[in-house]
Amino acid sequence: MMLLENLSYVEVEAYLVEKDIVIIPIGSTEQHSPYGLIGTDFITAEAIAREVGKRLDILVAPTLTYGMSQHHMGFKGTVTLSPETMIGVIKDIVNSFLDHGFRRIVFINGHGGNIEPVKTAFTQLKYENKKGIFEIISWFLLPEVQEIERDIFEDKNGYHATPSEVSITKLLRPEAFKTKPSEKKRLTKPRNQIYYPLSREEFKQAYPDGRMESAPWLAKEKYGKLIMEEAVRVISNRIREILKMKIL
Numbered sequence: 001m002m003l004l005e006n007l008s009y010v011e012v013e014a015y016l017v018e019k020d021i022v023i024i025p026i027g028s029t030e031q032h033s034p035y036g037l038i039g040t041d042f043i044t045a046e047a048i049a050r051e052v053g054k055r056l057d058i059l060v061a062p063t064l065t066y067g068m069s070q071h072h073m074g075f076k077g078t079v080t081l082s083p084e085t086m087i088g089v090i091k092d093i094v095n096s097f098l099d100h101g102f103r104r105i106v107f108i109n110g111h112g113g114n115i116e117p118v119k120t121a122f123t124q125l126k127y128e129n130k131k132g133i134f135e136i137i138s139w140f141l142l143p144e145v146q147e148i149e150r151d152i153f154e155d156k157n158g159y160h161a162t163p164s165e166v167s168i169t170k171l172l173r174p175e176a177f178k179t180k181p182s183e184k185k186r187l188t189k190p191r192n193q194i195y196y197p198l199s200r201e202e203f204k205q206a207y208p209d210g211r212m213e214s215a216p217w218l219a220k221e222k223y224g225k226l227i228m229e230e231a232v233r234v235i236s237n238r239i240r241e242i243l244k245m246k247i248l
């Protein structure tokens, strides 16, 4: 596996002779209900990104473990970047890779709240006339992944602390689940009855235990394996396309 953190600059120079792509996993440090891990979003994104990198022989950068999570701040342990900081962080990371000659910069994302600020950062970079392909792929939004989620969890996957993401973390960090509950609860209010965005207080009122229409108690390691494999397969195909594109 080619992890940037394990290379020397000499090895990065050699890589850049052959390739100009880097994958950056990004997630969040935020509550995932009493059932899920606070690190869920970066743990899933990192594992998927590293598996894609391994299969395609592509460099994977260190994971950005903090994201835009202001709506989860009503729950202990959540850490958030402000939208403007997040945009700044993404721009600085992309600019650093561009400086070294990378031209295909792909973020593999585990958290919905990151999408808008990351895309705004890309737009800002283009406004500044930066050359290259900047893309964010959110594994949980891939239609192929969502189809499997529907097959397994029917209408109980929901939108946060989903049994899908909890299944993947269960597969990756089984020991962390020894202290988590497993009893069934009621599903929370449907999303179409709630407006967005939400402040931390509004979120907590709408979703008192941090779930959004999800049944995380349905999570199982074997589902995590299936879902992760599909995410890796679809993202690898997308990256193969990105590799064929001509940088204008």
Ligand SMILES: [Zn+2]
Pocket (backbone or CB within 6 Å): 032, 040, 041, 110, 111, 160, 161, 165
């Ligand atoms: Zn999540």
